[in-house]
Amino acid sequence: MAATSQRRLVNPMLGTYFGIFTSAAAGLVLVLLVLEQLGFSDGLLRLAMLAGPIVLFIAVGAAGACREPSEYFAAGRRVPAVYTGLVLALSALGATGLVGMTGLYFINGFDAWCIAIGIWAGFVMMALLVAPYLRKHGSYTVPSYLGRRLDNRLARIVAAAVILVPMVLVAVAELKMGAYAAGWLSGWSQGLVTQLLVFAIIPMVVLGGVRSLTWSNAGQGIVVLIALVVPVGIVAALETNLPFPQLSHGPVLRGLGRMEAMRGVPINIAPMLGLDFAGQELTVLANRIAQPYISVGPISFILMILTVTCGIAASPWLLPRTVCTPGVYDTRKSVAWAIVFSGLVLISAASVAVFLRDILMDQVVGKSPRELPQWFRQLVELGVAGVKVTGDRVLLGEVGFKRDAVLFALPIAGGFSPIVVYMALAGAVAAALLAATSAITAIANVLAEDGVAGLVWSPPAGMRVNVVRLALPVVAILTGWIAIFVPADPLDLALWALALSGSSMFPVIVLSVLWKRLNAFGACTGMIAGFVTALLAIMAGEAAWLGVPGALSAVFGVPVGFIGAAVATRFASLPDRHVLALVRDIRLPGGETICDREERLQRLKQQRSG
Amino acid sequence: MELEERKPYWRHTKWQMVASLLPFLLLVLVLPLYVDRLNHNKFLGFPLGYFMMGHGLLLISIFTVASFINRQDAIDHWHGANEDI
Known part of the structure; x- marks a missing residue:
């Protein structure tokens, strides 16, 4: 006998709407290409490429305005799997993942795969252990889920306090990376562009909450995919005759390996626990691109996979x-x-x-300093590349690149129109907006739902939405302020955020589904123990007191979280009978979503009493 | 869903989780140790170790989740725990 559920219909016009959106975004690029050929000023074109997509995103977000809590907090539960997958993937990566990972592949080569593998494995864990059960419960924030599952307000507040830290780190990292790309695109200072991004984010999400967030994020995701895939697709078609760079860069990579061997690029294997990812400053290209374990040791490689896995899954x-x-x-x-x-x-x-390295090896390395190509001189003038020649020929170890500039250097090196470079920059801004709005909305929802409205178990619907509408601009401005005034590498911030969220949340969320006995005391102990351990390990790692780098702190945090939760649960009483019934209900996919049922019953009660 | 059906359903679901996760985690943790050796071979023009870390593990992740969704949905239907559309 199948249990009934309250499934809602997906809008059948979604494909048409996003088809129109994609055409508008592509049309903007084509119009700017025409205007560039007609001799319009560069400043105007840059401004149009920055503002055009942002205006589109704000329009999509504002069109999703709503007041009903199930719409405001869960987009009416009508978002198809493909769109949710797109926004999940790009919220996990963000501009930090997109721009930073391209730079890491370029500078650290093979070793950057550990973060990518961690992200995929994290999604596998999420699909198997976490997401279906949270969906069945249907609560709008993670602390609300834990509060209801553990039937305890303190656990809800502890969870909210603990997860605020990694979420703020992610929002700050994304705003910083977005400001880098938007600053390059507009030529304005980092402070000014950060403020502009913050004031773009507020109208984008404040009217419709998660509903606005979802649909504007889907638009941003489409822009990111176009801006990433089109330039490298053209380069791949030119170099390998196949416009699928993902599959065709293999022979180029092996050719690079042969060239590196011919030019005597050294192989320096990292220590087992070494982790030396490139920072934001100019970094010398000292490694072979496909050689494993040159900047990340073999043990660190596996530990980094596990850290990112736990961080993404929870x-x-x-x-x-x-x-x-x-x-x-x-x-x-x-x-x-x-x-x-x-x-x-x-x-x-x-x-x-790989393609940028190939162009570099072909046109820069081995040439005399007087023969350097125009695109490389342009990158040096921009301050994103450098070369210190000691002999009469340029060696690979004498060329330096800034990690975050690699993604935008490819269209410059390919000799494309400036509009293609601006498109890549606009893609990075869209990725930053996507992940930053995701984190900022999640923070505002936690503050409003678990901090303010959570003090009353059944707050009125209007109050819940209004509190978030007040919280969103405050959170956006505060995170923007931190992004402007706190100097830090966005990639470090993102890796610390994953380590902290993995350590504090992963053990408790997984146990809350798999272990019926888990009680509030155990969960609070697990969350606090995991969080504090990871925080101390990050500080010790950064101060070089510990042999383990700070980004791997979840290696300590996750086991401590599991042990803390398991041991402390034994010291407190068994959960009540209705909590056990709730866990049994969470485990069944069929039936009405638990939160929706509670809201429906609450409305019925109010109607009867009114 | 009948009350007495819940226990076998959850047991079945747990075994499916283990059956999907264990081989995947084993591959994720063991494959990186063999990259250097695999790199001596090539596949689609890529050094095999590099290919397995990037494309290979991506395909393995997709296969793991896709097969899990398929099997778990079959389990849901078998025990009558599925959503009614």
């Missing part, structure tokens, strides 16, 4: 997106789509790095 800024699908089956499918999209982005990023 990340509190991604999990609320999985409850917006029409059902549990769609949630499982959406995470599978997230792996497909993140794979497309990460393998395209790797191919960008």
Whole structure:
């Protein structure tokens, strides 16, 4: 006997709407290409490329205005699996993943795969262990889920306090990376562009909450995919006759290996626990691109995979997106789509790095300093590349690149129109907006739902939405302020955020589904122990007190979280009978979504009493 | 869903989780140790170790989740725990 569910219909016009959106975005690029040929000023073209997509995103977001809580917090649970997968993948990567990972592939070569593998494995864990059960429960934030599952307000507040830290780190990292790309595109200062991004984010999400967020994010995802895949596709077609760089960069990579061997590029194997990813500064290209374990040791490689896996599987800024699908089956499918999209982005990023290295080896390395090509001189003038020649020929070890400039250097090196470079920059801005709005909305929802409205178990619907509408601009401005004034590498911030969210949330969320006995005392102990351990390990790693780098702190945090939760649970009483019934209900995909049922019953009660 | 059906359903679901996760985790943790050796071969023009870390593990992840969704949906239907559309 199949249990009934309250599935809602997906809008059949979605494909048409996003077809129109994609045409508008592509049309903007084509019009700007024409205007560039007609001799319009460069400043105007840059401004149009920055503002055009942002205006489109704000229009899509504002069109999703709503007041009903199930619409405002879960987009009416009508988001198809493909769209959810797209926004999940790009919220997990963001501009930090897109821009930073391309740079890491270029500078650190093979070793960057550990982060990519961690992201895919994290989504696998999410699909198997976490997302379907959270979808069945249907709560709008992770602390609300834990609060209801553990039947305890303190656990809800502890979870909210603990997850705020990684979410703020992600929002700050994304705003910083977005400001880097938008600053390059507009020529304005980082402070000014960060403020502009913040004031673009507020109208984008404040009117419709998660509904606005979902549909503007889907638009941003489409822009990111176009801006990433088109330039590298053209380069691949020119170099390999195949416009599929993801599959065709293999022979180029092997050719690079042969050239590196001929030019005597050294192989320096990293220590077992070494982790030396390129920072934001100019970094010398000292490694062979396909040689493993040169900047990340073999043990660090595996530990980094596990850290990112736990961080992604339990990340509190991604999990609320999985409850917006029409059902549990769609949630499982959406995470599978997230792996497909993140794979497309990460393998395209790797191919960008391989093609740029190939052009560099071909046109710069081995040449005399007087013969350097125009595109390389342009990159040096921009301050994103450098060369210090000691002999009469340029060696690979004498060329330096800035990690975050690699993605935008490929269209410059390919000799494309400036509009293609601006398109790549606009793609990075869209990725930053996507992940930043995701994190900022998640923070505002946690503050409003678990901080303010959570103090009352059944707050009125209007109050819930209004509190978030007040919280969103405050959170956006505060994170923007931190992004302007706190100097830090966005990639470090993102890796710390994953380590912290993995350590504090992964053990408790997984146990909350798999272990009926888990009680509030155990969960609070697990969350706090995991979080504090990871935080201390990050500080010790950064101060070089510990042999393990800070980015791998989840190696300590996750086991401590599991042990803390398991041991402390034994010291407290068994959960009540209704909590056990709730866990049994969460485990069944069929039946009405638990939160929707509670809201429906509450409305009925109010109608009867009114 | 009948009350007495819940236990076998959850047991079946747990075994499916283990059957999907264990081979995947084993591959993710063991494959990186053999990259250097695999790199001596080539596949689609790629050094095989590099290909397995990028494209290979991506395909393995997609296969793991896709097969899990398929099997878990069959389990849901078998025990009558599926969503009614």
